[in-house]
Amino acid sequence: MADDQKLTTREADFGAWYNELVLKAELADYSAVRGCMVIRPNGYGIWERSQRALDDMFKETGVENAYFPLFIPESYLKKEAEHVEGFAPETAVVTIGGGKTLEEPLVVRPTSETIIYSSFAKWVQSYRDLPLLVNQWCNVVRWEMRTRLFLRTMEFLWQEGHTAHATYDEAEAKTRQMLGIYRRYMEEWGAMPVITGRKTESEKFAGALRTYACEAMMQDNKALQANTSHNLGQNFSKAFGLSFQTEAGASEFAWSTSWGLSTRVIGGLVMTHGDDIGLRIPPRLAPTELVIVPIYRAEEQRAQVLSVASGIRAELAKSATPIRVRVDARENMTPGAKYYDWELRGVPLRLELGPRDLEKGQGVLVRRDTREKRPVPLGELARTAADLLVTIQRDMFESARARREAHSLRGPITYDRFRQVMDGEGGFVYAGWCGSDACESAIKDETKATIRVLPDPEFRSPEAPRTCMKCGKDATAEAMWAKAY
Numbered sequence: 001m002a003d004d005q006k007l008t009t010r011e012a013d014f015g016a017w018y019n020e021l022v023l024k025a026e027l028a029d030y031s032a033v034r035g036c037m038v039i040r041p042n043g044y045g046i047w048e049r050s051q052r053a054l055d056d057m058f059k060e061t062g063v064e065n066a067y068f069p070l071f072i073p074e075s076y077l078k079k080e081a082e083h084v085e086g087f088a089p090e091t092a093v094v095t096i097g098g099g100k101t102l103e104e105p106l107v108v109r110p111t112s113e114t115i116i117y118s119s120f121a122k123w124v125q126s127y128r129d130l131p132l133l134v135n136q137w138c139n140v141v142r143w144e145m146r147t148r149l150f151l152r153t154m155e156f157l158w159q160e161g162h163t164a165h166a167t168y169d170e171a172e173a174k175t176r177q178m179l180g181i182y183r184r185y186m187e188e189w190g191a192m193p194v195i196t197g198r199k200t201e202s203e204k205f206a207g208a209l210r211t212y213a214c215e216a217m218m219q220d221n222k223a224l225q226a227n228t229s230h231n232l233g234q235n236f237s238k239a240f241g242l243s244f245q246t247e248a249g250a251s252e253f254a255w256s257t258s259w260g261l262s263t264r265v266i267g268g269l270v271m272t273h274g275d276d277i278g279l280r281i282p283p284r285l286a287p288t289e290l291v292i293v294p295i296y297r298a299e300e301q302r303a304q305v306l307s308v309a310s311g312i313r314a315e316l317a318k319s320a321t322p323i324r325v326r327v328d329a330r331e332n333m334t335p336g337a338k339y340y341d342w343e344l345r346g347v348p349l350r351l352e353l354g355p356r357d358l359e360k361g362q363g364v365l366v367r368r369d370t371r372e373k374r375p376v377p378l379g380e381l382a383r384t385a386a387d388l389l390v391t392i393q394r395d396m397f398e399s400a401r402a403r404r405e406a407h408s409l410r411g412p413i414t415y416d417r418f419r420q421v422m423d424g425e426g427g428f429v430y431a432g433w434c435g436s437d438a439c440e441s442a443i444k445d446e447t448k449a450t451i452r453v454l455p456d457p458e459f460r461s462p463e464a465p466r467t468c469m470k471c472g473k474d475a476t477a478e479a480m481w482a483k484a485y
């Protein structure tokens, strides 16, 4: 850190900037266990806002919440071959309980497909029992060797949705529907524009038929996979005996899906919107949308300013568009120090309120995203602040999208040029791919860039690429490449 006050700049060292910001803005802290983190109230508040937004959208589609155990019998994980291969290297296994060696070791869930589909198998007999639509909010553990706050931790919080259906088409539609909900959350709450699409075979979830994802661009031009939605086909149903009697009386295995979003998204929020001063939290995810900083010199001014401030707080909380307001009444701290503190924490709007403002019946509103200041008559405050919050939310999204597009390359590109881009400033590159594992893995080895998604139609280039960027053979798809977190 340069000094106690300033953050390392993004340009000087993006990784150092990120870590300092997460710690100084009190989103999270390191813990006594390597690779595990403490999520502090500032970070947890963003997670709670996210949970509420997602949970409401899930429930609108008929999904209900449930809870499954933290421990999974080791034998369960072994029932789906690809799944165990994918997860075994990073599981934590309990072998001793109550001082005795367990007959069967218990895996601390890395994800819950196995335990959930074994329960579903007990609950489903007939097509009438389908679809089964369940979600759980929980923690999972993956034994990561290299960890970073929020982005990759051994234990993290997430939701995992699991559904079972009578037909392939229904399962595929559900997989896409959930991807759409994630996109809506990312863009409308997080102000993080995403590219949606399908993962290649090598990047899909272990045990899935196919995986879809939302990919966002961070300010260092790397991609962050923010969430995934999997069509599991009949793989887990076959492994766990999840079958049902069809309307015609035949027996068939159910078609299932799973989809998840984790606290990783908070890291994405920091890397999308943060600046060299601190966080910028999009209003819809901000636990506090507006902070009032009272300014006074004499004691009698203090009482007056604070009383007006708490009146404003109550009024804004009750207004047509309620606003989450906090009054910063901390003593022995200058207004300037408070401004600095709230800018670091990324609260979208600040209201400066001093005796001279009160004489004029006004306050001064300051936007965190642009730092633009404007005096506002107190009578118009509720409406002006509500409008401004909508504007800030939209402007943050638009500026992130403009930034992403400015660092996206489309159109014919030689492999040499691609390597230059990935060695240099990076970004999203859209180019042709022949569909072979050989080209995909050679590109990964040589440049560290991976196919993030085969983009959905709306994100594809107007003119489909004809040839594979690597081997020159006919392209079977347009792929979006980037280095990724």
Ligand SMILES: [Zn+2]
Residues within 6 Å of the ligand: 433, 434, 435, 436, 439, 468, 469, 470, 471, 472, 473
């Ligand atoms: Zn090729």
